[in-house]
Structures are given as structure tokens and as C-alpha cells.
Amino acid sequence: MIQILVADDDQHIRELISLYLEKQGFKIIKAADGEEAWAKMEEFRIDLAVVDIMMPFKDGWELTKEIKEYFDIPVLMVTARGESHDKLKGFDIGTDDYVVKPFDPQEMVARVKALLRRYRVEANNVIYMGNIKLDRTKLEMSAGETSEQLPLKEFELLFTLVSSPGKIFTRDQLIQLIWGYDYEGDERTVDVHIKRLRERLNHMKNVGMEIKTIRGLGYRAEGC
Amino acid sequence: MIQILVADDDQHIRELISLYLEKQGFKIIKAADGEEAWAKMEEFRIDLAVVDIMMPFKDGWELTKEIKEYFDIPVLMVTARGESHDKLKGFDIGTDDYVVKPFDPQEMVARVKALLRRYRVEANNVIYMGNIKLDRTKLEMSAGETSEQLPLKEFELLFTLVSSPGKIFTRDQLIQLIWGYDYEGDERTVDVHIKRLRERLNHMKNVGMEIKTIRGLGYRAEGC
DNA sequence: TCAGTTTGTTCATATTCAGTTCATATTTGA
DNA sequence: TCAAATATGAACTGAATATGAACAAACTGA
Numbered sequence: 001m002i003q004i005l006v007a008d009d010d011q012h013i014r015e016l017i018s019l020y021l022e023k024q025g026f027k028i029i030k031a032a033d034g035e036e037a038w039a040k041m042e043e044f045r046i047d048l049a050v051v052d053i054m055m056p057f058k059d060g061w062e063l064t065k066e067i068k069e070y071f072d073i074p075v076l077m078v079t080a081r082g083e084s085h086d087k088l089k090g091f092d093i094g095t096d097d098y099v100v101k102p103f104d105p106q107e108m109v110a111r112v113k114a115l116l117r118r119y120r121v122e123a124n125n126v127i128y129m130g131n132i133k134l135d136r137t138k139l140e141m142s143a144g145e146t147s148e149q150l151p152l153k154e155f156e157l158l159f160t161l162v163s164s165p166g167k168i169f170t171r172d173q174l175i176q177l178i179w180g181y182d183y184e185g186d187e188r189t190v191d192v193h194i195k196r197l198r199e200r201l202n203h204m205k206n207v208g209m210e211i212k213t214i215r216g217l218g219y220r221a222e223g224c
Numbered sequence: 225m226i227q228i229l230v231a232d233d234d235q236h237i238r239e240l241i242s243l244y245l246e247k248q249g250f251k252i253i254k255a256a257d258g259e260e261a262w263a264k265m266e267e268f269r270i271d272l273a274v275v276d277i278m279m280p281f282k283d284g285w286e287l288t289k290e291i292k293e294y295f296d297i298p299v300l301m302v303t304a305r306g307e308s309h310d311k312l313k314g315f316d317i318g319t320d321d322y323v324v325k326p327f328d329p330q331e332m333v334a335r336v337k338a339l340l341r342r343y344r345v346e347a348n349n350v351i352y353m354g355n356i357k358l359d360r361t362k363l364e365m366s367a368g369e370t371s372e373q374l375p376l377k378e379f380e381l382l383f384t385l386v387s388s389p390g391k392i393f394t395r396d397q398l399i400q401l402i403w404g405y406d407y408e409g410d411e412r413t414v415d416v417h418i419k420r421l422r423e424r425l426n427h428m429k430n431v432g433m434e435i436k437t438i439r440g441l442g443y444r445a446e447g448c
Numbered sequence: 449t450c451a452g453t454t455t456g457t458t459c460a461t462a463t464t465c466a467g468t469t470c471a472t473a474t475t476t477g478a
Numbered sequence: 479t480c481a482a483a484t485a486t487g488a489a490c491t492g493a494a495t496a497t498g499a500a501c502a503a504a505c506t507g508a
Contacts, residue, residue: 376467378466439477
């Protein structure tokens with residue numbers, strides 16, 4: 001069951017949002033201000049948060065910042081008209097998308113679904129990073145219109161890195177995870193696969209990510 | 225607030241465990257069988273699960289496996305005497321620790337705390353000082369919007385200093401801690417790394433801390 | 449079955465850069 | 479003021495990584 005936190009001090013809007021989302025089969029946890037919203041975040045396992053900017057006690061910026069710091073979930077912000085300047089600020093602190101009041105409920109629902117789709121490790125076999133999509137069932141990497149099938153090892157390597165963006169993997173860890181603990185071969189094999197992956201990522205333009213070398217440690221996937 | 229799931233079909237044991245854990249200030253979410261436990265996992269944000277092996281509908285193995293697949297939390301299993309063979313199986317699927325019935329509630333509490341500590345410590349790869357944040361998994365230093373990746377030695381040096389703010393480290397101590405006791409090189413190497421760190425900290429504005437020289441002794445991290 | 453292709457690994461070599469050293473300047477405290 | 483400690487800039491070096499190519503193994507389709 002997907003659970004969504006709706007934080008808005010205006011009861012009407014709160015109910016409106018909840019109504020439409022419930023119709024989609026989501027379970028809604030409601031909060032009337034920022035403090036309450038944070039309390040609910042701590043209590044419930046939340047998949048996505050819809051956050052109004054203007055709220056008593058703790059405003060939407062503050063709340064979103066805290067959510068992003070402690071949870072790895074998408075946040076949809078609700079802004080009033082004329083707060084457009086703030087939008088940037090919102091994205092900086094990790095908002096994923098926003099709607100402007102008054103908004104079309106259908107559009108809001110669409111955005112929520114898009115965010116869930118984007119964030120979801122769809123059936124654990126599809127993950128996203130930057131502009132690329134990795135489909136494990138097809139060993140396929142795609143970006144925009146182009147897509148390409150990768151050799152098994154290369155795919156697994158990329159998939160592993162992308163499954164924890166930012167995390168540094170040592171060669172040893174990668175070998176354990178992909179080749180298995182009893183692999184006898186050379187650690188440098190990883191380097192070669194990394195090189196080939198980089199070539200592919202270069203040929204695909206606008207991938208929005210790269211594999212970075214952490215000298216002395218290993219590799220990591222990084223947005224760019 | 226730390227929230228713990230207690231899954232046991234025996235009401236007495238469930239209450240016993242809950243009682244002792246509540247006394248420690250934890251919030252307890254209770255479940256009487258595996259299915260219910262999973263439902264609670266989905267509903268609440270759980271920090272740790274205490275799981276009995278023998279449960280109706282979905283046994284402890286199954287439950288633990290699912291928990292481990294979808295959540296990154298420690299699981300303490302409760303086994304009946306004579307299930308010792310199964311213990312291994314339990315560890316295979318990712319149990320972190322177990323107690324054997326009948327158990328000493330004090331011991332159970334101790335194990336829960338140890339698990340929380342262990343998991344926290346492992347999450348202790350991030351420390352803060354002033355306005356900077358140091359993420360050891362990424363070798364990353366960030367302050368506000370900007371962040372930067374440091375070379376290994378520089379990072380370890382900064383991390384060491386910041387992990388005990390105010391404490392004076394001699395060059396010798398730093399070398400022992402970072403380079404190892406068998407380092408043969410020059411003590412002055414520390415100075416150079418300190419210098420480079422200071423350059424970085426200067427370029428980052430508003431870091432809220434500095435590395436101070438204690439003439440004749442060494443260095444320390446200081447708020448400012 | 450067999451040539452042709454793809455994938456995975458190894459190896460030899462080129463390149464890079466973090467870490468160190470060193471020479472010199474500056475600061476500090478008595 | 480002076481000697482000792484520390485800061486600084488720059489050059490060096492070697493270990494780590496990147497790269498190109500060759501080889502081996504597995505797979506493909508006729």
C-alpha cells in the first residue's frame with residue numbers, strides 16, 4: 001500500500017488533495033501544519049509527501065529540507081501564485097516537482113504518479129538515474145529515444161553503481177556483488193568494464209550521470 | 225522517537241517484550257502474526273523489529289526476509305530452544321541477532337540497544353560541525369549548497385579532527401590514526417594537508433569552523 | 449559442424465594525480 | 479630580537495588508474 005503524506009493548513013485543499021489521491025487507491029496521512037507533518041513522517045512509513053509552502057509552525061521549505069535529509073522520498077510542493085521566485089529555492093533543497101494554486105486536481109494526481117514512477121525501483125528491475133533508465137529484465141540502458149543492450153557484466157556493474165547513487169564501491173565489493181565471493185580473477189577486470197561503460201555513456205549524449213573514480217577506493221555513480 | 229515492531233503470536237511474550245522496551249523510552253508497535261507484522265511495517269516507520277520465528281500466516285523467516293528486502297533496519301529474532309540449527313538460516317537471510325526463549329528481558333533489551341547502536345554507528349559516517357557536513361561514504365564535505373569531494377588523506381584528517389571538536393591532536397597522533405603506526409615518512413606531511421584543508425575551507429564560505437594551530441602541540445577543530 | 453561474432457579476461461604500456469618532500473618565507477613566544 | 483615552530487609554494491615520484499590490444503571462451507546461425 002502506497003502511503004502519501006498531505007501537509008496543508010487549509011482544510012479544504014487538504015481534503016481536496018486527499019480525496020483525489022484516495023480515489024487512486026493511495027492511503028493518505030494528513031497533517032495541518034509543519035510540526036504535525038514531521039511527527040507523521042516519524043510515525044508512518046511515507047512513500048511521498050505533498051507539502052504546502054505556507055504553513056504554521058514549520059513552513060514547507062523547512063519541512064521539505066528535513067524530509068530530504070532523513071528520508072529518501074519524493075516531495076511535491078504546493079505553491080501559491082506569485083511565489084514563482086521561490087520555486088528555484090524549492091528545487092535547491094530537493095523538491096522534486098510542484099504545482100501552483102489554484103491547481104487542477106487531475107494534474108496534481110498525474111504529477112504524484114510521475115514522481116512515484118520516477119522514484120520507484122519499478123518492480124526492482126528498473127531504476128533511473130539522471131536521464132538514463134536501466135531495465136534489468138532486458139539488460140537495457142536507455143536515455144530519451146535511444147536505447148542499447150549491454151553485456152551482462154557491464155550491465156550488472158552499472159546497475160549496482162546506480163542502485164546506490166553517490167555511494168563509493170570498492171573493486172572488491174563490486175566483484176563480490178557481481179562476480180561472487182569465490183571469483184579468482186584479477187581486480188583490474190573491473191577497470192576495463194568501467195572503461196567500456198564510460199565509452200557507452202559518452203556516446204549516449206545527455207545521460208545526466210557519470211562514473212567517477214575515487215582514487216584509492218573505487219568507483220561511484222554521480223549525477224551531473 | 226525510536227519505533228520498534230514487536231511481532232509475536234504469544235500475547236504474554238509480546239507484552240513482556242513491549243513492557244521492557246517501553247520502559248527504555250521506545251515506542252512499540254505490536255503485531256500478533258506475520259501478516260499483521262508486515263502490514264505494520266508498511267504503515268509505520270520502524271527502526272528495529274523483534275520477530276518471533278513461530279508465527280501463524282507468515283513465519284519469522286519469511287517476515288525477516290521481506291523486511292530485509294524492503295527496509296534497511298536491524299532484526300532481532302526470537303527463537304525457541306532447540307531451533308539452534310535454524311539459527312544459521314536466520315543469519316543467512318540477514319538477521320542481525322537473536323535471543324533464545326525463555327530469555328532474560330534485560331538481555332533482550334541490551335541486544336536491542338546494541339543493534340540500534342551498531343546500525344547507528346554504521347550510519348555514523350556523517351558528522352557535522354559548524355555549517356559543514358562530512359560524509360565518509362562519499363569523502364564529501366558540504367556546506368549549504370556547495371559540496372566538494374576531498375582526497376582520501378585530507379578527508380580522513382578533517383574527519384578525525386572534527387570527530388572530536390576542540391580536542392588537540394598532535395601530529396604523531398594524527399599520523400598514527402590516519403597513516404598507521406608503521407608510517408615512516410615525515411611528520412611535516414600533516415602540515416601540508418592542513419594547509420590544503422584550510423584553503424578548501426576558505427573557498428567555502430560560511431563554514432562555521434576552522435582548524436587552529438596549537439603551537440608546540442598540534443591542531444584542533446574549532447567552531448567560529 | 450564450423451566460421452563469425454560477441455563477451456569476458458588478461459596483459460603491457462601510458463597517463464594521471466594524491467601524497468610527499470624540500471626549500472624558503474612567515475609567524476610566534478620568550 | 480632571535481631561535482624554533484609553522485606556513486607556504488613548488489617540484490617530484492610512485493602507486494593507482496586508464497587505455498589499447500590480444501587472447502580465450504561462449505554463443506550464433508547457417
